[in-house]
C-alpha cells in the first residue's frame with residue numbers, strides 16, 4: 387500500500403472473487419475480471435463507497451481511495467482486505483471541500499500519468515438537522531462544494547487521464563433528492579432560503595448535470611458516463627447526527643425500506659462497468675427506487691436538461707481555470 391502518493395502496482399494479479407452486483411433487466415450479475423484496470427472511488431473510507439471499492443478490488447482492479455481521514459481510511463482498508471486479501475488499494479489525500487486539496491490530487495494523478503479506467507464520483511455529505519448554512523474557505527456552500535464542485539474540478543483536472551485505451555467509465559452518484567431539486571449556482575437568486583435538504587438536492591442535481599455534459603463532451607474520446615443513485619441506505623455514515631437522534635422504530639422502518647451499504651453499491655458498480663443506454667440511469671428496482679437490485683431506469687427529468695448541464699459545466703470550468 388502506497389500511503390502518500392500514487393504508485394504502480396502489478397496489474398496482472400488476478401481477482402479474489404467476482405463481486406456480485408445483483409441483476410435485473412439484462413444488467414450483469416457480477417463484475418467482469420478487472421485485473422488490468424485502475425479505478426478511483428471518492429468517499430471510499432466508509433458507507434457505500436467502501437462497498438464500491440471492495441467490489442472493484444475483489445474483481446481485481448487497483449483502487450485509488452482519495453480520503454480526508456487517514457485513520458478512518460485505514461480501517462476501511464483493513465475491512466476490504468478482510469474479504470479481498472489480495473486487494474490492490476492506494477490511499478491518497480483528498481478533501482473535496484478544499485479546492486487546493488482537489489487540485490493537489492489532480493496534479494499527483496496527472497504527474498503519475500496512468501489512465502483511470504473506472505472513476506466513481508461517490509463522496510457526499512448531507513447536513514440534515516443543521517440549520518446553519520456553512521461556507522468554506524473557498525467561499526462556497528458546503529454541500530455545493532463537497533458534492534458537486536470538488537468533484538467537477540477534480541474531473542476537469544484529470545480529463546487527460548480519462549481517455550483510457552479501454553474507454554474510461556465514469557459513475558456519477560446522484561440521489562433521489564436530485565429529482566425534485568433546482569440548481570443553485572453562486573450568484574443565482576436563492577429559492578426559498580437555505581435548507582440542508584434543498585442544498586443537498588441542488589448539489590446532487592448539479593453533479594448529475596455535470597456528468598451528463600462530461601458524457602457529451604468526452605464521449606468522442608471514449609469516456610462513457612452513467613449516472614446512478616443508491617436508493618436509501620440507512621446504515622452508512624451520512625446524516626449521522628440526525629440518525630443518532632431518530633427513534634428506534636424510525637431506524638427499524640428505514641432499514642426495512644432501504645438497502646444495505648453493499649446493496650446500495652450496486653447501481654454505481656453497474657454504472658462503472660456496464661453500458662447504460664442514453665436517457666437512462668442506474669437505480670434500485672424497488673418501489674419508489676428506495677431499494678432493490680440495480681436496473682436501468684428513466685433518467686430524472688431535471689437531469690435531462692442540456693442547457694442546465696452546459697451552464698453547470700461552464701461554471702466548473704471557470705472555477706477550475708482560476709487559482
Ligand SMILES: NC(=O)c1ccc[n+]([C@@H]2O[C@H](COP(=O)([O-])OP(=O)(O)OC[C@H]3O[C@@H](n4cnc5c(N)ncnc54)[C@H](OP(=O)(O)O)[C@@H]3O)[C@@H](O)[C@H]2O)c1
Pocket residue numbers: 428429430431432433434435452453454455458480481482483484508509510511532559560561562615616617618619620622623624625
Ligand atoms: N445513504 C443514503 O441513503 C444515500 C442516499 C442517496 C444518495 N447517497 C449518496 O451516496 C454517497 C455515499 O454516501 P454514504 O451514505 O455512503 O455516506 P457516508 O457513509 O457518510 O460516506 C460518505 C463518504 O464521502 C466522504 N466525504 C465526505 N466529505 C468529504 C470531503 N470533504 N472530502 C472527501 N471525502 C468526503 C466521506 O469521508 P469521511 O470518512 O472523511 O467522512 C465518506 O467516505 C453520497 O454521495 C450520498 O450523497 C446516499
